[in-house]
Amino acid sequence: MAETASFLVSSNPSPTLPQNITTIRTIAESPGLTSIPSAYTFTPTSHDQVVSETQVSLPVIDYSLLTSGTPHQRSKIVHDLGKACQDWGFFLMINHGVPESLVRSMIDGCRGFFDLPEEEKEEYRGNHVLDPIRCGTSFNASVEKVFFWKDFLKILSHPVFHSPSKPAGFSETSLEYSKRAREVARELLKGISESLGLEPNYVEKALNWEQGLQVIAANFYPPCPQPELAMGMPPHSDHGLLTFLIHNGISGLQVQHKGKWVNINGIPNSILVNIGDHLEILSNGKYRSVLHRAMVNNKATRISIAIAHGPSLDTVVSPAPELLEIEKKAAAYIGIKYKEYLEIHQSNKLDGKCNLDRLRI
Ligand SMILES: O=C(O)CCC(=O)C(=O)O
Numbered sequence: 001m002a003e004t005a006s007f008l009v010s011s012n013p014s015p016t017l018p019q020n021i022t023t024i025r026t027i028a029e030s031p032g033l034t035s036i037p038s039a040y041t042f043t044p045t046s047h048d049q050v051v052s053e054t055q056v057s058l059p060v061i062d063y064s065l066l067t068s069g070t071p072h073q074r075s076k077i078v079h080d081l082g083k084a085c086q087d088w089g090f091f092l093m094i095n096h097g098v099p100e101s102l103v104r105s106m107i108d109g110c111r112g113f114f115d116l117p118e119e120e121k122e123e124y125r126g127n128h129v130l131d132p133i134r135c136g137t138s139f140n141a142s143v144e145k146v147f148f149w150k151d152f153l154k155i156l157s158h159p160v161f162h163s164p165s166k167p168a169g170f171s172e173t174s175l176e177y178s179k180r181a182r183e184v185a186r187e188l189l190k191g192i193s194e195s196l197g198l199e200p201n202y203v204e205k206a207l208n209w210e211q212g213l214q215v216i217a218a219n220f221y222p223p224c225p226q227p228e229l230a231m232g233m234p235p236h237s238d239h240g241l242l243t244f245l246i247h248n249g250i251s252g253l254q255v256q257h258k259g260k261w262v263n264i265n266g267i268p269n270s271i272l273v274n275i276g277d278h279l280e281i282l283s284n285g286k287y288r289s290v291l292h293r294a295m296v297n298n299k300a301t302r303i304s305i306a307i308a309h310g311p312s313l314d315t316v317v318s319p320a321p322e323l324l325e326i327e328k329k330a331a332a333y334i335g336i337k338y339k340e341y342l343e344i345h346q347s348n349k350l351d352g353k354c355n356l357d358r359l360r361i
């Protein structure tokens with residue numbers, strides 16, 4: 001039986017938000033703001049400042065070749081997908097079939113939610129990772145010493161779909177987007193399974209995709225008068241299998257590649273895809289979740305929407321035995337129930353890959 005990591009359960013999975021924390025939107029909109037409050041001031045370390053000067057491009061994956069390419073095109077794209085997962089853990093997906101208008105409506109809808117009067121968002125100020133709809137500021141303000149320059153909205157959209165009732169039309173838009181994203185994620189996971197030498201349906205079956213958790217996480221980063229001192233989101237990897245990221249065209253995302261931070265700008269109508277910690281565990285570290293972070297700027301509000309596709313909450317994820325057999329390797333991670341990992345991931349500080357590191361054998 002797989003060894004599991006039950007000892008990792010946090011003693012306090014549902015901390016409460018301190019009373020004195022307001023939203024970053026309120027702070028950013030305060031008249032005459034020229035410097036940031038000390039609670040938001042980071043001291044950058046020299047390592048953090050290493051941003052690659054050279055123009056590095058993310059791999060581009062043409063999704064349409066997975067679903068309607070010739071057998072030859074399909075096997076080539078499965079190979080490219082595997083290479084993108086291995087070399088970067090992050091890629092740009094084009095021709096995914098999700099309408100540009102739907103992506104735009106999703107971003108407008110999230111902006112509409114963040115713009116609601118604070119009292120209308122009050123009912124969603126939950127603090128547990130599995131609250132179906134939850135909004136707040138920073139990442140987990142009850143454990144952070146310095147806060148992040150962002151507000152968030154997190155919605156569980158599968159296996160049961162939830163949505164705030166405002167703004168008007170948002171529920172319909174996010175239901176449609178979550179369905180379309182799930183279809184695309186399922187096909188990608190088939191290609192990724194194949195690229196690992198496994199059956200196309202391997203990941204789906206092993207991780208109970210039918211009941212898989214899907215979380216929509218919208219981030220709101222308003223302009224910041226001292227962007228060099230603030231952080232939108234610190235270096236972290238995502239939980240789950242795959243994350244899709246869309247944004248409103250304002251830059252800010254950086255991905256760590258070969259020890260340096262690379263600015264990611266994307267290309268029109270593409271979706272950014274990255275490997276999450278559970279695909280790293282399942283692939284026994286062949287495909288690694290990648291560190292990324294969000295910087296802020298002093299000119300324009302940035303909105304990004306990550307949608308995380310994960311196993312079902314009760315699935316214990318461990319390295320695929322079939323893969324260990326193919327690669328003649330020993331398991332490099334202990335197994336963990338997805339729900340347990342999520343609680344740890346969301347109730348601690350967001351700090352690199354510290355949660356995954358505790359599972360390494
Ligand atoms: O805002 C971004 O570009 C990154 C967001 C992100 O990494 C996340 O929500 O997990």
Ligand SMILES: [Fe+2]
Nearest residue numbers: 237238292306
């Ligand atoms: Fe992320």
